[in-house]
Amino acid sequence: MSGEASAGAGPGAPExxxxxxxxxxxxxxxxxxxRVTGAAVFTRDLTLPDxxxxxxxxxxxxHARVRRVDLAVAARRPGVRAVLGPDGPGAAIPWxxxxxxxxxxxxxxxxxxxxxxxxxxxxxxxxxxAQEALAAVAVEYEVLPxxxxxxxxxxxxxxxxxxxxxxxxxxxxxxxxDLEQGLxxxxxxxxxxxxxxxxVHTPMEVHCSVAHWEGHQLTVWDSTQGVFxxxxxxxxxxxxxxxxxxxxxxxxxxxxxxxxQLSKHTVLAALLAxxxxxxxxxxxxxxxxxxxxxxxxPNRLTVRAGARRDGTLTALGxxxxxxxxxYPASATSGLLVGDLYRCANVRTAHDNxxxxxxPGRAFRxxxxxxxxxxxxxxxxxxxxxxxxxxxxxxxxxLPTGSQTRGLPFTSTGLERCLREGARAxxxxxxxxxxxxxxxxxxxxxxxxxxxxxxxxxxxxxLVTLLADGSATLNTGAVDIGTGTRTVLAQVxxxxxxVPLERIAVENADTGTTQFSPPSGGSQTVLVxxxxxxxxxxxxxxxxxxxxxxxxxxxxxxxxLEGGAVVTAAGRRVLLKDLAGLAERVSLVGVGERAPHPPxxxxxxxxxxxxxxEVDVRTGQVRLLRLLAxxxxxxxxxxxxxxxxxxxxxxxxxxxxLTEERVLDHATGAxxxxxxxxxxxxxxxDAPASIDWLPxxxxxxxxxxxxxxxxxxxxHIPTAAAVANAIHHATGVRPLEAPMTPPRLVALLAxxRx
Ligand code: MOS
Numbered sequence: 001m002s003g004e005a006s007a008g009a010g011p012g013a014p015e016x017x018x019x020x021x022x023x024x025x026x027x028x029x030x031x032x033x034x035r036v037t038g039a040a041v042f043t044r045d046l047t048l049p050d051x052x053x054x055x056x057x058x059x060x061x062x063h064a065r066v067r068r069v070d071l072a073v074a075a076r077r078p079g080v081r082a083v084l085g086p087d088g089p090g091a092a093i094p095w096x097x098x099x100x101x102x103x104x105x106x107x108x109x110x111x112x113x114x115x116x117x118x119x120x121x122x123x124x125x126x127x128x129x130a131q132e133a134l135a136a137v138a139v140e141y142e143v144l145p146x147x148x149x150x151x152x153x154x155x156x157x158x159x160x161x162x163x164x165x166x167x168x169x170x171x172x173x174x175x176x177x178d179l180e181q182g183l184x185x186x187x188x189x190x191x192x193x194x195x196x197x198x199x200v201h202t203p204m205e206v207h208c209s210v211a212h213w214e215g216h217q218l219t220v221w222d223s224t225q226g227v228f229x230x231x232x233x234x235x236x237x238x239x240x241x242x243x244x245x246x247x248x249x250x251x252x253x254x255x256x257x258x259x260x261q262l263s264k265h266t267v268l269a270a271l272l273a274x275x276x277x278x279x280x281x282x283x284x285x286x287x288x289x290x291x292x293x294x295x296x297x298p299n300r301l302t303v304r305a306g307a308r309r310d311g312t313l314t315a316l317g318x319x320x321x322x323x324x325x326x327y328p329a330s331a332t333s334g335l336l337v338g339d340l341y342r343c344a345n346v347r348t349a350h351d352n353x354x355x356x357x358x359p360g361r362a363f364r365x366x367x368x369x370x371x372x373x374x375x376x377x378x379x380x381x382x383x384x385x386x387x388x389x390x391x392x393x394x395x396x397x398l399p400t401g402s403q404t405r406g407l408p409f410t411s412t413g414l415e416r417c418l419r420e421g422a423r424a425x426x427x428x429x430x431x432x433x434x435x436x437x438x439x440x441x442x443x444x445x446x447x448x449x450x451x452x453x454x455x456x457x458x459x460x461x462l463v464t465l466l467a468d469g470s471a472t473l474n475t476g477a478v479d480i481g482t483g484t485r486t487v488l489a490q491v492x493x494x495x496x497x498v499p500l501e502r503i504a505v506e507n508a509d510t511g512t513t514q515f516s517p518p519s520g521g522s523q524t525v526l527v528x529x530x531x532x533x534x535x536x537x538x539x540x541x542x543x544x545x546x547x548x549x550x551x552x553x554x555x556x557x558x559x560l561e562g563g564a565v566v567t568a569a570g571r572r573v574l575l576k577d578l579a580g581l582a583e584r585v586s587l588v589g590v591g592e593r594a595p596h597p598p599x600x601x602x603x604x605x606x607x608x609x610x611x612x613e614v615d616v617r618t619g620q621v622r623l624l625r626l627l628a629x630x631x632x633x634x635x636x637x638x639x640x641x642x643x644x645x646x647x648x649x650x651x652x653x654x655x656x657l658t659e660e661r662v663l664d665h666a667t668g669a670x671x672x673x674x675x676x677x678x679x680x681x682x683x684x685d686a687p688a689s690i691d692w693l694p695x696x697x698x699x700x701x702x703x704x705x706x707x708x709x710x711x712x713x714x715h716i717p718t719a720a721a722v723a724n725a726i727h728h729a730t731g732v733r734p735l736e737a738p739m740t741p742p743r744l745v746a747l748l749a750x751x752r753x
Pocket of ligand 1: 225255256257258260362363364365366519520521522
């Protein structure tokens with residue numbers, strides 16, 4: 001089970017596991033009871049004694065300058081305990097840094113660059129009183145011309161979002177070989193341009209912070225993906241030492257990248273709490289979260305792809321336009337074009353423009369699902385042109401390493417994802433079926449994907465074995481709903497043989513737990529589980545030392561299982577009966593994650609296979625079945641793995657078929673202001689069957705648990721696979737996401753005429 005240090009999975013890491021007993025099993029979440037009964041306290045549920053409620057006044061214009069704010073009347077309204085405007089303390093805290101780290105705005109900035117930008121805030125005894133007071137704030141705006149359409153932002157004479165113009169930095173990109181030469185060498189070339197709408201994260205739990213000062217000590221309960229990230233940013237914003245800020249996030253209802261960083265409402269809550277001398281809760285409404293705490297930027301992507309008759313790719317080009325909204329944010333990704341397939345001649349160029357819209361943020365594999373939607377449709381079209389099966393075209397161009405970074409992969413499961421997926425899906429048979437002639441057309445499509453982030457390896461965990469044989473795990477990792485607590489507890493159970501129900505997890509509290517990077521970037525398990533394993537192994541070594549002495553056995557001959565030590569001869573001694581453990585009261589192990597394997601990249605891969613039915617009269621698309629094949633390395637928990645795949649696929653369906661932030665380009669107003677207009681897929685939209693097939697390459701180098709990331713790769717290829725299936729079913733290529741009925745009906749009509 002355990003092993004000594006070796007160079008296998010990073011310097012100083014323990015030997016990889018062989019067979020496991022607890023890890024990998026489909027175990028329900030250890031906190032399922034709290035979650036299901038509603039006993040779990042999310043930040044939104046938290047109430048502190050004497051707590052006030054805050055609300056934010058937001059600019060009603062897409063672009064305006066605040067000339068004057070009068071808070072005097074509002075401050076006298078019933079129940080109001082604190083007000084904060086653009087001249088108040090903290091209002092000038094720098095915000096939205098550019099690539100060089102220079103701020104482009106401030107916490108409450110007189111220059112408002114999108115509809116919904118923060119102007120002032122109020123804390124009162126009740127939320128109703130705070131909202132009522134906001135109505136009494138007198139603001140004089142100078143309304144300015146706005147641009148919300150990214151394709152118009154660079155036009156001559158377009159309204160300037162920032163004084164220095166609408167370009168967010170210079171065009172940037174990547175190149176290897178010679179794209180034009182590669183296109184010239186090709187026997188077939190395709191060029192297509194996709195457009196994808198802006199999506200909004202819409203986690204079940206809205207963003208919320210509760211701030212509480214005790215003297216100079218600030219505690220913030222925050223619905224966040226990363227308590228340590230928020231602590232660092234909040235301490236910097238308020239000019240406090242890290243030790244004066246505590247951030248807690250015990251239960252979180254999703255984040256998807258929208259809760260990776262500090263948000264303005266958190267600082268406003270802290271400032272209002274300080275002014276009022278009372279705890280303050282600031283919970284955003286659903287509409288506010290659709291405006292101001294991030295989104296997946298819209299993309300316009302032009303892909304050029306060329307290949308020889310045998311399928312060998314000779315050229316891949318990407319021209320990308322995106323917008324981080326009114327403030328700096330990355331908008332497009334060149335990852336797939338640069339690294340998903342072996343190709344000698346590649347060139348990418350990215351333009352990122354400013355528009356008068358809410359700022360972009362990291363969103364589940366930032367930029368990559370839109371890029372998959374473009375690249376994987378281009379691959380599909382190229383295969384068609386060459387008369388090849390799209391599966392064969394992909395198999396002809398498998399990578400073995402990152403060509404953009406010049407490093408081999410520790411494992412490359414892409415080929416197995418494609419081959420085993422095709423077999424399990426019945427790809428060839430389904431593909432060969434004749435196109436239906438009636439109004440309901442069925443088709444199948446596939447798309448591949450990969451993810452490019454290895455994770456921030458700096459994670460520490462602490463495991464304590466207690467005298468009665470139970471154990472605690474202390475980790476800073478946030479469980480954003482994916483089952484992090486459960487999976488990390490399984491690692492402890494695996495190494496110590498302590499039953500899962502006797503392990504308590506304390507997590508995501510900067511005041512009491514160990515450092516962990518944010519739960520994002522598909523890094524949570526692969527960064528934290530090795531640290532937890534190292535901590536458990538330290539406890540294990542101490543425990544076996546004690547047991548060996550008492551049982552007169554060599555430590556290496558003992559096993560730990562069922563809360564007992566078992567000798568080679570089969571003698572069982574419960575941990576609580578070890579005198580040495582009782583004497584020590586507890587055994588503590590501190591574990592750090594070993595660095596990444598030097599000179600290699602550990603990255604996950606995926607292939608999704610979709611079957612759709614398109615009603616060519618209405619443009620309605622029904623996903624009949626989807627198979628997600630994931631090389632995420634070891635499956636740590638078959639149940640949470642499946643859950644993650646379901647979430648990624650359904651979110652991919654939303655991206656592909658229904659979700660669209662709609663702005664009125666004439667006024668700059670947000671039109672999709674709630675779940676009526678911003679259409680998340682519901683249970684009725686999810687396919688009857690989402691199948692998942694893990695491909696485990698038994699990567700012994702990636703880290704000491706053998707797991708690679710899953711959260712993002714489970715989402716990346718979905719929409720592209722559906723698009724290719726729609727093409728197979730109907731013959732039209734849906735280049736615009738979401739592929740809504742009106743868009744498809746228009747495409748089908750054009751194809752008929
Ligand atoms: Mo993710 S976009 O790193 O939560």
